[in-house]
């Protein structure tokens with residue numbers, strides 16, 4: 001048996017960049033388990049694409 005890489009679905013917090021694999025993949029986690037932020041899946045919106 002060759003060595004392979006198994007990829008599983010996980011989540012990554014947009015705030016603290018914490019990555020975790022949920023036990024229940026049906027429901028998205030409400031908060032990041034590390035920083036407890038409810039906006040873990042919402043990246044900072046930057047509508048104005050002006051480069052300063």
Ligand SMILES: [Zn+2]
Pocket residue numbers: 013014015016017018032033034035036037040
């Ligand atoms: Zn987080």
